[in-house]
Amino acid sequence: MMNYPELLQAIKKIRCEEVRVDSDEFYEMVIRKDSLKELSDVLGQYFGPPLKTAEAQPSREASKAAEPYGGIWKGQTLYYLEHDRQAHVAMLWPWSDGVTITLKMIQGRKAK
Numbered sequence: 230m231m232n233y234p235e236l237l238q239a240i241k242k243i244r245c246e247e248v249r250v251d252s253d254e255f256y257e258m259v260i261r262k263d264s265l266k267e268l269s270d271v272l273g274q275y276f277g278p279p280l281k282t283a284e285a286q287p288s289r290e291a292s293k294a295a296e297p298y299g300g301i302w303k304g305q306t307l308y309y310l311e312h313d314r315q316a317h318v319a320m321l322w323p324w325s326d327g328v329t330i331t332l333k334m335i336q337g338r339k340a341k
Contacts (some may be wrong), residue, residue: 233317233336236275240334243267249331256334265321265330272319276308283323295320298335314338 231239237256241248244264249257260268272279281291283306294309295301298318308319318335 231275233275233312236271237334239271239274240268240332243271246329254336256332258332260330260332262323262328262330268321268332272308276310276317276319279306280309281305281307283321294318297337298333 234253237253240256240258241251243260245258245260247259249259280294281287281301283304286303287295287301287307291301291307291309294316295307295318298320301307301320304323306321310317316335316337318333318337320333322331322333324330
């Protein structure tokens with residue numbers, strides 16, 4: 230299993246339209262839908278399957294996990310992992326254009 234710094238490095242190799250924030254605690258980039266499979270494969274290697282898929286309604290667990298980071302809605306995907314008293318979160322927010330997706334990755338304190 231890869232660690233969080235290795236995950237960040239793998240994510241940074243994926244073709245993107247824009248990197249909005251690049252820090253150890255928060256990473257945000259914009260990709261096109263044609264990079265989604267590669268991104269999902271990398272996220273799956275680290276997180277395992279999503280806590281919430283784009284097709285699913287948010288469960289109570291997913292809503293609680295995503296609340297500190299802006300919440301999660303139908304159409305969005307949430308990956309979540311707790312490790313060493315930290316929460317590792319990846320959220321995929323598709324744009325209304327049907328082509329563009331924002332990835333937000335956060336490493337922070339565990340949700341209570």
